[in-house]
Amino acid sequence: MIGKEDAFKVLDRVLSYGEGVDIAAHLTSEDISLTRYARNQIHQNLRRENCHLTVTAVKGKKVGAASTNLLDERSLRWVVEQAKESMELAQEDPDLPPLFRAEPAAPINTYVPYTAQMTPSERALGCGAVISAAQKEGILASGTYSTLVRETVVANTPGTRAYNVATEAFFKTVVESGDNTGYADRLVRDARDIDYDQVAREAVERALLFDEPVDLKPGRYDTIFLEYAVADLIRFLGYVAFSAAAKQRGTSFMATKMGQKVMGDNVTMWDDGMDTRGFASPFDAEGVPREKVVFIDKGVATGVVYDTRTAAKDGVTSTGHATSVLGRSQPMPHNMFMATGDSSLEDMILSTEKGVLVTRFHYTHCPEPMRVVATGTTRDGTFLIEDGQLVARVHNLRFTESMLDAFSNVEAISKDARVVKDWWSTFISVFPAVKIKDFNFTGSTTF
Numbered sequence: 001m002i003g004k005e006d007a008f009k010v011l012d013r014v015l016s017y018g019e020g021v022d023i024a025a026h027l028t029s030e031d032i033s034l035t036r037y038a039r040n041q042i043h044q045n046l047r048r049e050n051c052h053l054t055v056t057a058v059k060g061k062k063v064g065a066a067s068t069n070l071l072d073e074r075s076l077r078w079v080v081e082q083a084k085e086s087m088e089l090a091q092e093d094p095d096l097p098p099l100f101r102a103e104p105a106a107p108i109n110t111y112v113p114y115t116a117q118m119t120p121s122e123r124a125l126g127c128g129a130v131i132s133a134a135q136k137e138g139i140l141a142s143g144t145y146s147t148l149v150r151e152t153v154v155a156n157t158p159g160t161r162a163y164n165v166a167t168e169a170f171f172k173t174v175v176e177s178g179d180n181t182g183y184a185d186r187l188v189r190d191a192r193d194i195d196y197d198q199v200a201r202e203a204v205e206r207a208l209l210f211d212e213p214v215d216l217k218p219g220r221y222d223t224i225f226l227e228y229a230v231a232d233l234i235r236f237l238g239y240v241a242f243s244a245a246a247k248q249r250g251t252s253f254m255a256t257k258m259g260q261k262v263m264g265d266n267v268t269m270w271d272d273g274m275d276t277r278g279f280a281s282p283f284d285a286e287g288v289p290r291e292k293v294v295f296i297d298k299g300v301a302t303g304v305v306y307d308t309r310t311a312a313k314d315g316v317t318s319t320g321h322a323t324s325v326l327g328r329s330q331p332m333p334h335n336m337f338m339a340t341g342d343s344s345l346e347d348m349i350l351s352t353e354k355g356v357l358v359t360r361f362h363y364t365h366c367p368e369p370m371r372v373v374a375t376g377t378t379r380d381g382t383f384l385i386e387d388g389q390l391v392a393r394v395h396n397l398r399f400t401e402s403m404l405d406a407f408s409n410v411e412a413i414s415k416d417a418r419v420v421k422d423w424w425s426t427f428i429s430v431f432p433a434v435k436i437k438d439f440n441f442t443g444s445t446t447f
Contacts, residue, residue, distance in 0.1 A: 001149055002029045002051070004163045010071055011155040014055055017080040021087065022099045024056040024156035024325045026285050031149040035123040038142040040131045045120045056325040057083040058099055061092040063326055096326060097312040101159035105282035105289035108274060110166035112190040116149045123147065129196035130173045133204050141203070143173035147191060154287035162287040168279070171199060174380060175207040179447065180393060182206030183228065183359055183380035187419045187428065189279070206359060206381040210393040215444060216384060218397070222355035222411070223439035224348045224385070227418040230338070230431040232361040232376065234269065235422035237403055238333040240369040242271070242295045244310035245330035251369050253404065254304050263299040263407040268339040270294040271305060273320060278335040278419060279428040283320060290320035290334065307331035336429040341413025348412050348435045350388040356397070356441070357383040357390065361423055372403035377445065398443035409437040
């Protein structure tokens with residue numbers, strides 16, 4: 001970890017090399033430790049420290065950027081000169097907003113010393129709990145346990161200064177019983193919040209639930225999605241629909257449906273970078289404090305996230321969702337939520353005459369962004385429901401479905417929500433389990 005004082009010393013040197021141009025500097029530093037286990041054996045421990053400094057140079061309507069992961073004096077001078085050279089070679093951008101001094105963000109505590117200081121032996125205890133549970137059943141466990149410390153620092157010549165340090169612990173496992181698998185994970189700031197035995201039970205029970213999978217014909221089924229799967233469904237909304245840049249390009253339904261009903265009355269989704277129930281972060285890549293943005297309010301499309309560039313185009317202010325300085329990449333949600341309901345997983349299953357339960361997805365994509373049509377295959381536990389009971393494991397299924405249609409047909413939402421990553425690790429979000437009527441499965445597999 002660099003530390004707040006030393007990190008600002010680095011950025012202050014960068015700003016001092018601007019010589020007649022405005023400079024914005026964005027520095028991230030990561031210290032990640034990882035324990036990996038496979039087939040009931042820990043086989044790897046690693047630790048990696050790295051940093052990434054991006055310098056943006058602005059003069060008039062020209063902008064350029066350059067990056068480095070070296071913080072010695074020579075590299076700092078070099079990256080500023082590269083940013084300035086890139087700026088000089090760039091064409092003028094008539095829509096380029098100026099750099100400005102962002103107001104300080106309210107401080108929040110995202111750092112847990114226990115997580116930052118975890119040792120390989122302590123991570124091994126968690127891995128060992130899953131391995132022991134698998135061994136008792138004569139099956140195999142694999143997975144990873146990572147801990148991370150991430151510093152984010154922003155400074156620019158108009159006077160923006162922002163610093164945050166955060167921790168993350170991510171414990172996940174896939175348990176194999178022959179060709180059948182079960183999955184579980186936990187993602188927390190404080191590693192002490194992980195119940196290793198609970199993670200082991202979840203994955204082992206799912207792997208052992210029914211022996212030989214059966215075939216299920218493609219079609220529309222009432223489907224229950226665990227939180228892991230919901231993360232992938234809503235990922236596409238966050239990635240292709242909830243950004244002001246997509247709205248302005250006309251590639252998001254938000255461009256034509258703002259203020260209109262697009263989902264069911266029981267669906268509300270939002271982003272709140274200051275809500276510590278998720279993975280809060282007080283400011284964005286431009287140092288702008290994050291605001292709460294409601295995307296869907298009781299089914300009605302209500303908002304998108306902005307950075308400085310997209311906000312200037314729409315005549316509003318940034319919501320604090322920049323992923324780069326002055327819009328070199330589009331603004332994105334950071335800490336998404338979906339409102340919970342009044343159901344339980346057991347209630348959802350009992351209410352299903354014939355349907356499917358999906359644990360999570362694998363390799364998902366969005367071939368048609370305007371209606372957010374997503375596709376992918378189920379993974380690590382897909383089960384048939386008949387007459388309110390789980391009756392069989394089924395071979396994995398491919399789905400192809402519009403998320404607008406899917407979330408217009410939500411029949412039940414769980415009382416509880418969980419911090420989850422989607423399969424691509426695009427977002428860390430807080431989502432409940434949901435039951436969706438007539439979800440479209442378009443293909444089946446042999447595994």
